[in-house]
Amino acid sequence: MAGPGRAGQALSAMLLLSAIGAGTYADRPQPRSIRIAGEFRILAADFHLHSSMWSNGTLTPWGLVLEAERHALDAIAITGHDELVDARIARRFSRWIGGPTVIVGEEIQSQSRYHMVALGVGERIDFRLPAAAAVDAIHAQAGIAIAAHPLKRFDGWDAAATKRLDAAEICHPTIYQRERAQEEFEAFAAGASAAAIGSSDFHGLGAMGACRTFVFAADNTPSAILDAIRARRTVVYGRDGTAYGDPALIPLAERARLREAAEEWRSRGGALDWWSRVAGVIGLFGLIVGGAERPASHPPLRRQQSP
Amino acid sequence: MGCFVSAEASGRFSVRLIVDGAISFAFLPFFEIASLGIVARGRERGMTFVDAVDRFFGTDTSWLLWVVAMIAIRAVESPQLATAPPQPLFWALAGSMLVPMALTARADLQLFRSTIAPSRPVRALILQRSIAWTGALVYFFGTAGWAYLVGYLS
Numbered sequence: 001m002a003g004p005g006r007a008g009q010a011l012s013a014m015l016l017l018s019a020i021g022a023g024t025y026a027d028r029p030q031p032r033s034i035r036i037a038g039e040f041r042i043l044a045a046d047f048h049l050h051s052s053m054w055s056n057g058t059l060t061p062w063g064l065v066l067e068a069e070r071h072a073l074d075a076i077a078i079t080g081h082d083e084l085v086d087a088r089i090a091r092r093f094s095r096w097i098g099g100p101t102v103i104v105g106e107e108i109q110s111q112s113r114y115h116m117v118a119l120g121v122g123e124r125i126d127f128r129l130p131a132a133a134a135v136d137a138i139h140a141q142a143g144i145a146i147a148a149h150p151l152k153r154f155d156g157w158d159a160a161a162t163k164r165l166d167a168a169e170i171c172h173p174t175i176y177q178r179e180r181a182q183e184e185f186e187a188f189a190a191g192a193s194a195a196a197i198g199s200s201d202f203h204g205l206g207a208m209g210a211c212r213t214f215v216f217a218a219d220n221t222p223s224a225i226l227d228a229i230r231a232r233r234t235v236v237y238g239r240d241g242t243a244y245g246d247p248a249l250i251p252l253a254e255r256a257r258l259r260e261a262a263e264e265w266r267s268r269g270g271a272l273d274w275w276s277r278v279a280g281v282i283g284l285f286g287l288i289v290g291g292a293e294r295p296a297s298h299p300p301l302r303r304q305q306s307p
Numbered sequence: 308m309g310c311f312v313s314a315e316a317s318g319r320f321s322v323r324l325i326v327d328g329a330i331s332f333a334f335l336p337f338f339e340i341a342s343l344g345i346v347a348r349g350r351e352r353g354m355t356f357v358d359a360v361d362r363f364f365g366t367d368t369s370w371l372l373w374v375v376a377m378i379a380i381r382a383v384e385s386p387q388l389a390t391a392p393p394q395p396l397f398w399a400l401a402g403s404m405l406v407p408m409a410l411t412a413r414a415d416l417q418l419f420r421s422t423i424a425p426s427r428p429v430r431a432l433i434l435q436r437s438i439a440w441t442g443a444l445v446y447f448f449g450t451a452g453w454a455y456l457v458g459y460l461s
Contacts, residue, residue, distance in 0.1 A: 016320075023319035052331035054449025058312045063327035069314065081451030109451055110459025127454045176391035205315050206390025266386050269318060276319040277382035281375060284310060288371045 011288025014035030019280030058204025060091035113156030131161035171198030171211035340438035366414035
């Protein structure tokens with residue numbers, strides 16, 4: 001197979017290096033503006049993130065903290081599947097660098113019958129519990145129970161459980177996959193009287209903060225954020241920009257231009273980002289194709305051994 | 308994998324995300340090398356384990372090209388499409404993994420037959436895949452996999 005040869009390999013390497021250089025330069029944290037509405041501070045939060053530590057995410061716990069800074073998030077919750085270790089690591093890291101507020105959380109996956117996010121808990125919740133008992137177990141630890149992507153197919157939500165919930169996700173990336181998902185979330189929320197939550201359920205594909213919650217909290221401490229959710233002081237923008245949450249807060253959110261802030265993740269970046277993407281793909285392809293031809297320079301072992 | 312993670316998460320190649328992705332997916336080469344260590348005990352005389360590892364990873368070209376193809380798709384699609392791909396597209400991309408999977412298995416079988424496990428190449432390939440993939444899947448899906456397994460069994 002004829003290939004680009006050594007010059008081609010060098011060109012590919014240079015393209016890849018330029019792509020990494022451009023991408024790294026463009027990869028700066030966004031300034032986190034402090035938004036005040038009356039007695040409250042408005043915080044942009046994403047309460048449903050997964051790390052690569054046993055929770056099928058692609059970023060490390062500290063990587064999630066750094067990525068949250070790039071998306072102008074003031075608070076995040078790392079919610080490992082039935083574990084809390086990665087959230088604790090991220091919390092410590094974020095305190096160390098002065099990053100966003102990290103709330104320790106967990107996503108309880110009850111044998112596929114319901115998924116629930118537990119925020120502010122110190123011990124794992126048993127995933128074999130029925131939904132209502134799981135909510136009670138979260139409350140016993142002074143935590144917050146959020147229904148995670150409560151689509152129709154999750155049949156583990158009974159009336160007792162939905163009544164006890166503190167919050168429910170009404171914006172989740174599935175609303176961009178199928179229109180009916182938004183209707184299903186709305187129907188669930190109608191029966192729950194819970195705070196509106198927007199979460200990206202970020203596993204590493206796509207954008208963190210694609211769905212986010214604006215929390216009207218006394219300050220940016222975890223306890224103030226949890227108190228705000230308990231008091232239903234949240235606003236979320238769903239598909240087509242529909243606002244959900246406390247009706248009294250929605251006009252304040254509009255005045256604070258939160259709708260535009262919620263759209264931050266849709267940006268495809270500038271020229272540096274485009275260069276990084278295009279040159280990176282070409283450079284990687286050139287290196288792989290060029291490298292694949294090299295076996296000719298590695299003769300089979302049998303031939304090496306023969307006298 | 309670092310480049311893949313960086314491109315998928317941000318649509319660009321940055322040192323921060325490349326390093327993070329490389330750390331996150333370091334378990335893949337770990338399980339591959341560990342499983343190879345088990346099946347390569349019967350390798351040709353004179354072949355060091357380092358040689359065996361080198362040749363074994365040399366058969367991964369089709370996987371690397373698949374990864375570049377995924378990055379290329381991410382480079383042109385919108386952030387919304389990347390965040391929430393329509394189900395048919397998602398399953399088509401996931402299904403496309405069968406191609407590099409088959410091509411790599413074929414290349415590895417040839418490698419095992421010629422040098423790494425000449426006496427029982429098919430058995431060695433199955434054993435290597437079973438160990439490496441089970442380990443990697445258990446690590447990657449972690450406790451979520453356990454909850455699903457319990458749910459499925461009950």
